[in-house]
Amino acid sequence: MLHGGGWQLGMDPAYLRELLDYWRDGFDWRAQEERLNAYPQFRLDVDGAPIHFARLRPATRPATPAILLLHGWPYTFAELLELADRLAEPERFGLAPGEAFEVVVPSLPGYIFSGLPERPFAWRDAPRRFVELMAALGHQRFIAHGSDIGGGLASRMAVQFPDRLIGLHTTYPGVREPGDSPLSAAEQQMLAESERWEKEDAAYSYMQETRPATLAYGLTDSPAGLAAWIVEKLREWTDLQPDGDLERVWSKERTLTLLTLYWVTGSIGTSFMAYYENMNDPAPKRWQPTDVAAAFTIFANDISAPPREWADRGYRNIVRWTEITRGGHFPAVESVDLLADEIRAAAGAFRQRQPAVSAAGEALAGHSDG
Secondary structure (H helix, E strand, O other), X not given: OOOOOXXXXXXXXXXXXXXXXXXXXXXXXXXXXXXXXOOOEEEEXXXXXXXXXXXXXXXXXXXXXXXXXXXXXXXXXXXXXXXXXHHHOHHHHOOOHHHOOEEEEEOOXXXXXXXXXXXXXXXXXXXHHHHHHHHHOOOOOEEEEEOOHHHHHHHHHHHHOHHHEEEEEEOOOOOXXXXXXXXXXXXXXXXXXXXXXXXXXXXXXXXHHHXXXXXXXXXXXXXXXXXXXXXXXXXXXXXXXXXXXXXXXXXXXXXXXXXXXXXXXXXXXXXXXXXXXXXXXXXXXXXXXXXXXXXXXXXXXOOOOOOHXXXXXXXXXXXXXXXXXXXXXOHHHHOXXXXXXXXXXXXXXXXXXXXXXXXXXXXXXXXXXX
16 A cells, blocks of 8 residues: 555545545436436447537527537546536526527547547547538538647647638647747747656556556456546646635536546546557648637646747637636636637637737636636
8 A cells, every 4th residue: 555645646545535435325326317318419420430429409599600519538528518508508697699509519539428430540530520420410610619639639620621610719729849930938938848747747648648458457447446547637637726625626426427427338448549549640740730710718727838829830810819817627617607708709709700819817807617
């Protein structure tokens, strides 16, 4: 047994024990199941494997445009449903019905209820599969939003299928390499911080990129192992200022719903394939700039908060750039009202096709966190 308590060695053993006891004896999965089942959900075969998705269509009138919300790892479609509510039913949150979107919230390939095509490096086709999904739902053009892996997919759609996107909104510019122009001081600082993070915090990623099967056996067999692997990241990547209380953001019900979705579907291993295939795919990975209208909301305490000039290297039509002075890696959980307002503002900027850049922290005024 490892000596020492707290979080300094990774997962806090006392909190893990408390969480597992509640998972076994107190957690009401049936109540969460009922909540999730209230959302219309479907599975549609796309390219030989099903894609699971929730689809929210405003009752008042046909919505335009449609928006695709893409999650990342280790979270799931379920953590985006409160955001989807605000976008699809704005009148419930004090806004006019005319602000509504049709919202599609899929599970990424290999996650939860979505299958991964059984061929090598199927992840390279994920952008095309989502474009085909939206076309099958009647949307030849749409807005794409994502963060983490979902943000990367949305950016790849903008590069590969620019005519299909009305615009792109994400929390991180997915530029893989800086190109030939000199780095600014802010970019140098960002890359230095990224290098430190790679050395000190990225062991999980190396394992998922290199030996996903070895890791998956233990996490699929052990609820304690699965909980430790995921919950430590929830705490590490969430902005818990000022009190450091994980459950202020990630209640036990929210956390255990996420864990149960992975556990009952046995999909933690296939969720790692995004890491493995993106790292090992022999296809060229050079970033190509895009002219698709792009909007960014940068949260100060995300894993890496890039400066504007970094985004300018890969996105030639940035119509909105907002820097938020707080917030972490999970804005749809940490700051859902603020994020919904940012997406609406981005959609307005896409319509106008003219710069609408906000000052750093401007979006904090008049917003409340969810």
